[in-house]
Amino acid sequence: MTTARDLASGLTVIIPAYDEAASVADTVRSVLTQTTPPARVIVVDDCSTDGTGDLARAAGAEVLRPAQNTGSKAGAQNLALAQVDTPYCMAIDADTTLAPDAIELLLAPLGEDPGVAAACGYVVPRHVGSVWERGRYVEYLLSFTFYKPTQDWYGHPLIASGCFSAYRTDRLRAAGGWSERTRAEDMDLTWSLYEAEHAVRFVPGALCYPIEPHDLDFLGKQLKRWSHGFVQNVRLHWGGLLRLPFLRTVVGVALFDAVVASLVYLLLLPLLAVLWGTPLPLLVYLIDVPAVLVPVLVAAHRRREIGRALLSLPCFFVLRVVNGFYVLEALWTEVVLRRPLLVYEKGH
Amino acid sequence: MGTAGLPGTGLGGLFYILLALWMPVRELYLTARGRGDRARLRFAMGQGLMALGIVAAVVLTVLVARAVAGGDRYAVGSVWLLLPLALLAALASVLALWARLRREPPRHRAEPAQTTDAAEERRRRELVGA
Numbered sequence: 508m509t510t511a512r513d514l515a516s517g518l519t520v521i522i523p524a525y526d527e528a529a530s531v532a533d534t535v536r537s538v539l540t541q542t543t544p545p546a547r548v549i550v551v552d553d554c555s556t557d558g559t560g561d562l563a564r565a566a567g568a569e570v571l572r573p574a575q576n577t578g579s580k581a582g583a584q585n586l587a588l589a590q591v592d593t594p595y596c597m598a599i600d601a602d603t604t605l606a607p608d609a610i611e612l613l614l615a616p617l618g619e620d621p622g623v624a625a626a627c628g629y630v631v632p633r634h635v636g637s638v639w640e641r642g643r644y645v646e647y648l649l650s651f652t653f654y655k656p657t658q659d660w661y662g663h664p665l666i667a668s669g670c671f672s673a674y675r676t677d678r679l680r681a682a683g684g685w686s687e688r689t690r691a692e693d694m695d696l697t698w699s700l701y702e703a704e705h706a707v708r709f710v711p712g713a714l715c716y717p718i719e720p721h722d723l724d725f726l727g728k729q730l731k732r733w734s735h736g737f738v739q740n741v742r743l744h745w746g747g748l749l750r751l752p753f754l755r756t757v758v759g760v761a762l763f764d765a766v767v768a769s770l771v772y773l774l775l776l777p778l779l780a781v782l783w784g785t786p787l788p789l790l791v792y793l794i795d796v797p798a799v800l801v802p803v804l805v806a807a808h809r810r811r812e813i814g815r816a817l818l819s820l821p822c823f824f825v826l827r828v829v830n831g832f833y834v835l836e837a838l839w840t841e842v843v844l845r846r847p848l849l850v851y852e853k854g855h
Numbered sequence: 856m857g858t859a860g861l862p863g864t865g866l867g868g869l870f871y872i873l874l875a876l877w878m879p880v881r882e883l884y885l886t887a888r889g890r891g892d893r894a895r896l897r898f899a900m901g902q903g904l905m906a907l908g909i910v911a912a913v914v915l916t917v918l919v920a921r922a923v924a925g926g927d928r929y930a931v932g933s934v935w936l937l938l939p940l941a942l943l944a945a946l947a948s949v950l951a952l953w954a955r956l957r958r959e960p961p962r963h964r965a966e967p968a969q970t971t972d973a974a975e976e977r978r979r980r981e982l983v984g985a
Contacts, residue, residue, distance in 0.1 A: 642860070643860070653871065653875070653902070653905060653909075656898070656902060657871055657875050657878070657902055660878055660899065746957065749953060749957055752951070752954070755950050755954060756947050759946060759950045760867050760946060761867055763864075763866065763946060764861070764865075764866050764867040765861045765863070768861070768863050769861075771864070794916060794920075795863075795865065795868070795913075795916070797912035797913070798913050800912065801909045802909070805905055805908075826860055827860055830860050830861050831861070834861060
């Protein structure tokens with residue numbers, strides 16, 4: 508029987524980093540102090556200007572520094588992938604720390620089922636202070652407590668999140684590694700694995716804590732990347748997704764929802780409020796507060812964070828409206844103007 | 856990326872509620888057939904209960920909205936329930952029909968690939984529809 512230590516001894520952790528001096532050491536340390544530490548930790552110092560590589564090395568990681576910036580997170584990860592000689596590898600963002608048993612739990616489905624090509628964990632923002640961090644906190648509680656576990660039960664978690672996911676190295680290489688053809692390389696890779704008839708699992712007990720955008724400028728760059736990445740991946744993978752009944756319905760409904768609701772949120776409701784001379788139409792923004800509250804409170808109760816969740820709830824609805832703007836922008840730019848977003852910009 | 860943070864018409868939420876409500880039904884059926892798993896059943900019951908909680912919250916919201924807005928109670932209640940279900944069924948049907956019409960030959964497992972610049976360029980052109 509393969510033990511957790513056996514699995515971890517066959518694991519390489521890849522951490523892409525560009526100017527992550529503020530967080531990379533914490534990330535490396537959280538990986539090296541796991542209940543089952545990996546065989547190797549490779550930080551790709553993508554030509555940082557703030558000493559990221561030195562800090563990562565001092566914390567105990569191997570450091571790769573390319574001759575020139577690779578241009579994207581995917582590029583940096585692929586550079587390290589070429590050096591991986593273990594059966595499993597894992598991608599972790601340089602601003603993400605892990606719960607002490609996260610790697611042990613995340614590798615379990617890979618050890619149990621040879622059909623599983625990737626596994627993803629549960630994401631909770633490390634800091635919950637600003638409006639945007641609070642909104643993201645509620646969004647993740649909702650997503651990782653209700654949506655993602657349901658997707659997993661039906662065999663298809665929508666995305667193995669790029670901030671913390673584990674892979675069988677051979678299947679990852681067969682899929683071409685992390686492609687730079689879209690701005691959401693994690694979604695691209697996950698859907699490519701499904702099209703190749705591999706399985707992906709969600710492990711709710713494997714916790715990671717990324718640093719989320721704390722201001723609108725940083726958030727805007729992230730949402731722009733995610734929104735464009737979503738549209739790019741739908742266009743790229745639609746033919747393949749059509750063969751997968753569950754995924755085609757999930758993605759199709761999500762796309763329909765996002766388009767119609769974004770138009771309603773950003774155009775119709777404000778217009779009605781002005782035309783009718785009453786703010787009553789704006790109540791629609793909050794119509795699903797009770798519905799959202801149910802899974803969020805379930806998650807918050809499990810984490811003993813009910814107060815934090817209740818305080819953060821209004822921020823989710825603000826974030827959602829902002830998100831709608833970026834969805835419409837992405838659809839307009841990618842589909843109508845045919846100007847795909849090609850530049851990867853993290854934003855910090 | 857979390858699509859939970861995207862604006863929604865409620866169709867997406869309704870879809871997941873239906874999925875979650877089906878889970879315990881399916882697990883109980885498998886248990887009755889001797890093919891069940893306790894952990895999966897417990898998990899499915901939890902998701903199903905959460906979905907019921909969401910439904911109860913939606914019903915409460917509708918009742919409060921009707922009380923505030925007035926109007927014919929029965930008609931408003933039916934529309935709230937039937938229209939989203941009909942829309943979801945129509946959308947799922949369109950997607951299924953699209954898949955059937957587009958039927959592609961089954962793909963084989965990907966061979967170990969050596970991604971070339973030409974292949975990447977082709978994908979980029981594919982992305983922009985050129």
